[in-house]
Structure formats: structure tokens, C-alpha cells
Amino acid sequence: MKIAVISCIHGNYEALEAVLLDINRQKAQKIYCLGDLVGYGPYPNAVVEQIRSFDIPTVQGCWDEDIVEGLNACECSYPSLLAEKRGRVAHEWTNKEVYPETREYLAQLPHTLKENNLCFVHGSPHSNHEYLLPEMDAFAALERVLASDADVLFCGHTHIPYVRTLDSGQLTVKINRPNTKEEQIGFTTPIKKIINVGSVGEPRHGRPNATYVIYDTDTEEVILREVKYNYQITCAAILDAGLPPIFAWRLARGLEFAEKADDPTHVCER
Amino acid sequence: MIIAVASPTGGGKTYWIAKQIAETNKSVGYFSIQTDSVPIDAICLQSEFPQVQIYKTGEEAKLLAASDRQESTIYIEIPWYIDLSGIEPLLQTFNCHRVAIIPTDVNNTELQTWADKIIPGNQVQQQDISLQIHRGVLTGEILDFDSLAVFWLELTQGAYGEVVRAKGIFDLVDGQSFYGDFIPNKPELEFKPLNLPRWLNGRPQRFSGFEIVGKNLDKSEIAQTVKDCCIPESAIDYYQQQLKESLGIQPEVEVV
Incomplete structure (x- = not known):
């Protein structure tokens, strides 16, 4: 079965529409969404409405959680003071803008979704604020996939798509219990995959195009899709909404609005 | 000796002066016209060459006296926005040697007429009154x-x-x-x-x-x-x- 996995729409309705059209053309049979439906972009309610109307199984992203629970992320959310200030402006704007039914929908989203040997999360199985960066230590990366009890872990959050295959490895665990002989257990881990699907509405790959992933559950083929859309409509809407003009400038260049994961060793303490 | 240095914005004045200072054993002075409130170039030069004597507006007489001493070179940096004809009386008082740093593809500028010596500089945007x-x-x-x-x-x-x-x-x-x-x-x-x-x-x-x-x-x-x-x-x-x-x-x- 061909599935489409999308993430990080960030209130960018134009980008979402273009991606849904492309998914239709690719003849995907099911769509999953990895959250961050809102934040930074000018159309949080319209995006949520569209996701709901297509009945797309969706997990909660860090921005969705912040809109429900308020800002309480640990330091990993923002790499700089400037990013934090911009993030707060976007949060306050979105918080005022969302309808009660939008907030209710975001509140009931699960943190993970499982479908056979596939697991869908926003950041990592441990936290939707944690970044699974491609250069993350292999052991830590493997631990995240094993924690999901799946063979393929789909994530977003970093906004840069990648596929990482974790080859089978031999793990040895030593167990020391009081008054018993040390026990040693060895096991071989099967091949696991992490697939980051990028971002529909806030790309960070240097171009404004939306990205998502098509995955074939039979052949295990992964196709990273990059979709052009009229980003200038979103940029104009950002300005009309009274959001900071720098958001429009950055969106047009495929730069992140404010957040950027730059420390692969950081473990989220949220 | 006093050397007045001018160029379009970003032409490489301070870079050229720093290069001259690095190659000399003489005592060196530096004066940047109308930049006392934002002395970025002066601070950079002094950070790299702590021995350089920095002169400020109002210290022109002191600068002139220092230049009379032998084995001393004083560089006067002229920002691009300064009207050359307006500071001509000052430059004449100092009896300066004039160096213009100009991109190689630029011709017939006021700087070329003004200079005693022309040094090829960075490729920069032509001087523009809307800057x-x-x-x-x-x-x-x-x-x-x-x-x-x-x-x-x-x-x-x-x-x-x-x-x-x-x-x-x-x-x-x-x-x-x-x-x-x-x-x-x-x-x-x-x-x-x-x-x-x-x-x-x-x-x-x-x-x-x-x-x-x-x-x-x-x-x-x-x-x-x-x-x-x-x-x-x-x-x-x-x-x-x-x-x-x-x-x-x-x-x-x-x-x-």
C-alpha cells in the first residue's frame, strides 16, 4: 500500500493544498500527518479544518501542544534569543487566532500512532520537542526506534527530510543483581529505519517548496517529494495578518522562521 | 608624512592602511574623518596594531606636529560620503600625499582626478547618491x-x-x-x-x-x-x- 506522510504545516494553507493535490496525483491510499498544524503561518484554523475534513490520522506536534498547554518547552526549542522572541510573537498571535474547536481538536491528538510495523511521531517517541537529527549518535537513534516498537519510525520537527537506515547490530547487555552471578544477554537488532518527512509549510532546505514522503509498505520504497506552490500568497497573508514581515522573507527563501535544531546530542527535558 | 586615503564604500581603505602598517617599522598615526561617534575602523586597527596613535576630531594640530617628526607616517581615512572639495582646505594644510583605492573597472571618477596614486581595490557598487x-x-x-x-x-x-x-x-x-x-x-x-x-x-x-x-x-x-x-x-x-x-x-x- 502506498501511503503519504506529511508534517509541520504551520498554518500554511497554500502549501497544504498543493501537497494534497500532489498526493492525489501520486495515488497514495492513505495520508498520515505528524503534527505542527499551527504556528508561524497565517491560517491555523483553515489548516486544521482541512486536515479534519480529510479525516487524516494526525499526531500532536510541539506547536499544537504549546497552543493547548502554553509555552513550557525546555531550551532545545530555540537556538537563540532572537529565535525565542520571534517564537513567542508567533505563539501569542496563534493563541489569539485559533477557534475553540481548533484548540479542542489539537488537544485530543495522540503523541504517537502505530500501524503494523510503522510508527508515526512528531519529534521522537519520547517527546514531540526532541529533534531526531540525521547525525544523531547511532545507538541513541536505534534506541528511539526500539522505543517505538516499530521497524520504521516516521518523524518531522527538523523540517529537513532524510532517510536513515540503522543496520542490524549486535547488542550485549550485562545484568548485575545482588547475590547473583553476572548475567550477559546478547541480541541482534533487525534493520530499522528513521524517515523524516520534512515540512509542508515551513521548509528549511533553502527553497520555499513543500516536502513530504510517499512510502510503499510492500516494497519499502521511500520517495521524498518536493512540491512547488505559490508561496507568495502565504507571504502576503503573513503581512496582512500582522505577523512579523521577517517570517515572509524567510519563508520565501526556504529558511526556518525561528527554530533550528543544532545540537544532536541534546535530550529534551520537557 | 601624511597620507590621505579615499575610496568608494567597501573599497578597502582600512584594509590597505592595515597592510601598510604591518610592513613598516615607523611610528604610525591614524585619523578617520567624521567617525568619532562610530570609530569602528580605528578600534579594529588599534586592536591589531596597539602601537598606532589614534587621532580624533580637534586633534588636527597634534597630528600635524607628529607628522613633522621624522620616521612617522599618519594615515587620514576619508569616508566615501565626505565631500572631497569640502575637506580640500584641511588636506592642503596637511600637505598630504593622496591615495585612492578604486575598483579596476571604474574610470573617470572624481577620485581619479583627486589622487596622486591609485591602488586597485575591491569590486564594489558604484557611488550612488541614493545610498x-x-x-x-x-x-x-x-x-x-x-x-x-x-x-x-x-x-x-x-x-x-x-x-x-x-x-x-x-x-x-x-x-x-x-x-x-x-x-x-x-x-x-x-x-x-x-x-x-x-x-x-x-x-x-x-x-x-x-x-x-x-x-x-x-x-x-x-x-x-x-x-x-x-x-x-x-x-x-x-x-x-x-x-x-x-x-x-x-x-x-x-x-x-
Whole structure:
């Protein structure tokens, strides 16, 4: 079965529409969404409405959680003071803008979704604020996939798509219990995959195009899709909404609005 | 000997002067006209060459007297926005040798007529009357480097208007003073630490600030973004005490 996995729409309705059209053309049979439906972009309610109307199984992203629970992320959310200030402006704007039914929908989203040997999360199985960066230590990366009890872990959050295959490895665990002989257990881990699907509405790959992933559950083929859309409509809407003009400038260049994961060793303490 | 140096903005005046200073054993003086409030080039030169005597506006007589002494060279840097005919009487008083630093593809400029000697300089935008200068003095402010790097990228890529030249000195959280420099099409390090002592006792009481040259500059947005890069008052002491501990400097103890 061909599935489409999308993430990080960030209130960018134009980008979402273009991606849904492309998914239709690719003849995907099911769509999953990895959250961050809102934040930074000018159309949080319209995006949520569209996701709901297509009945797309969706997990909660860090921005969705912040809109429900308020800002309480640990330091990993923002790499700089400037990013934090911009993030707060976007949060306050979105918080005022969302309808009660939008907030209710975001509140009931699960943190993970499982479908056979596939697991869908926003950041990592441990936290939707944690970044699974491609250069993350292999052991830590493997631990995240094993924690999901799946063979393929789909994530977003970093906004840069990648596929990482974790080859089978031999793990040895030593167990020391009081008054018993040390026990040693060895096991071989099967091949696991992490697939980051990028971002529909806030790309960070240097171009404004939306990205998502098509995955074939039979052949295990992964196709990273990059979709052009009229980003200038979103940029104009950002300005009309009274959001900071720098958001429009950055969106047009495929730069992140404010957040950027730059420390692969950081473990989220949220 | 007094040497007056002029060029279009970003042409390489200070770079050329620094090169001359590095190659001489003579005593050297430096005077940059009308930059006393934003002495970025003077501070950079003195950081690299502490022996250089810096002259300010009002010290012209002292400068002239120093130039009379043998084995002494004094460089007068003339910013691009200064009217050459307006400072002609001053230059005649100094009896200067005149050096113009001009891109190789530029001809028939006022600078070529003015100069005794022409040095090939950086490829820069032709002088344009619509160019604006935006200056900001940040003395006492401490910036977060990651924020500054984001701002600098946005600034130099045109987020706040078309920028043809930007330079600045910024005090950072680690106590160091950094020099930022941007000239389009000139690939080099954007920031370098200046050879100045770390400032780890409150707000730095030394110059920091910036100068941006360009068109349609959004000055209020630039000011707001720089403000957003600054460390809040409440956090300065915390960061400085942490740094002192990590650098092995005895933290200040409050006696109650």
C-alpha cells in the first residue's frame, strides 16, 4: 500500500493544498500527518479544518501542544534569543487566532500512532520537542526506534527530510543483581529505519517548496517529494495578518522562521 | 608624512592602511574623518596594531606636529560620503600625499582626478547618491552570538533593505568584542574576535556599534532586531559569573 506522510504545516494553507493535490496525483491510499498544524503561518484554523475534513490520522506536534498547554518547552526549542522572541510573537498571535474547536481538536491528538510495523511521531517517541537529527549518535537513534516498537519510525520537527537506515547490530547487555552471578544477554537488532518527512509549510532546505514522503509498505520504497506552490500568497497573508514581515522573507527563501535544531546530542527535558 | 586615503564604500581603505602598517617599522598615526561617534575602523586597527596613535576630531594640530617628526607616517581615512572639495582646505594644510583605492573597472571618477596614486581595490557598487547610512551605537549592550549571526545573515541578504556595506563591533556574552564585516561578493570570515580584554564585569564600558550602507533600509526593524539580540539585564550577571568560573577567574563575592 502506498501511503503519504506529511508534517509541520504551520498554518500554511497554500502549501497544504498543493501537497494534497500532489498526493492525489501520486495515488497514495492513505495520508498520515505528524503534527505542527499551527504556528508561524497565517491560517491555523483553515489548516486544521482541512486536515479534519480529510479525516487524516494526525499526531500532536510541539506547536499544537504549546497552543493547548502554553509555552513550557525546555531550551532545545530555540537556538537563540532572537529565535525565542520571534517564537513567542508567533505563539501569542496563534493563541489569539485559533477557534475553540481548533484548540479542542489539537488537544485530543495522540503523541504517537502505530500501524503494523510503522510508527508515526512528531519529534521522537519520547517527546514531540526532541529533534531526531540525521547525525544523531547511532545507538541513541536505534534506541528511539526500539522505543517505538516499530521497524520504521516516521518523524518531522527538523523540517529537513532524510532517510536513515540503522543496520542490524549486535547488542550485549550485562545484568548485575545482588547475590547473583553476572548475567550477559546478547541480541541482534533487525534493520530499522528513521524517515523524516520534512515540512509542508515551513521548509528549511533553502527553497520555499513543500516536502513530504510517499512510502510503499510492500516494497519499502521511500520517495521524498518536493512540491512547488505559490508561496507568495502565504507571504502576503503573513503581512496582512500582522505577523512579523521577517517570517515572509524567510519563508520565501526556504529558511526556518525561528527554530533550528543544532545540537544532536541534546535530550529534551520537557 | 601624511597620507590621505579615499575610496568608494567597501573599497578597502582600512584594509590597505592595515597592510601598510604591518610592513613598516615607523611610528604610525591614524585619523578617520567624521567617525568619532562610530570609530569602528580605528578600534579594529588599534586592536591589531596597539602601537598606532589614534587621532580624533580637534586633534588636527597634534597630528600635524607628529607628522613633522621624522620616521612617522599618519594615515587620514576619508569616508566615501565626505565631500572631497569640502575637506580640500584641511588636506592642503596637511600637505598630504593622496591615495585612492578604486575598483579596476571604474574610470573617470572624481577620485581619479583627486589622487596622486591609485591602488586597485575591491569590486564594489558604484557611488550612488541614493545610498543611505544607518549607524547605531550599542555601547553597554551584550549580544547573544547565535542571534547576532541570524540577524547578520538576514541583514546582508537583504531582509531589511539592500545592503552594500555593513560593519560593526559587538560585545558578546563570553566577554569578547567581535568585529563583523560585510562587503558583497567578498568571501571572508564574517566575524572575528578583536584583540581586546574580555569584559566580564557588568555592561562593557567601551564602544560597540554598527554602520550599514545601503538603499531602502528599514531602520526601525533593524533597531528592533538588534534589540532582540541583546541579553536582558537580569541575565548578564548570571552569564558573567558562569564564565568567570569556567575560565578560572575568581567570581565576585558579595560581602553581606
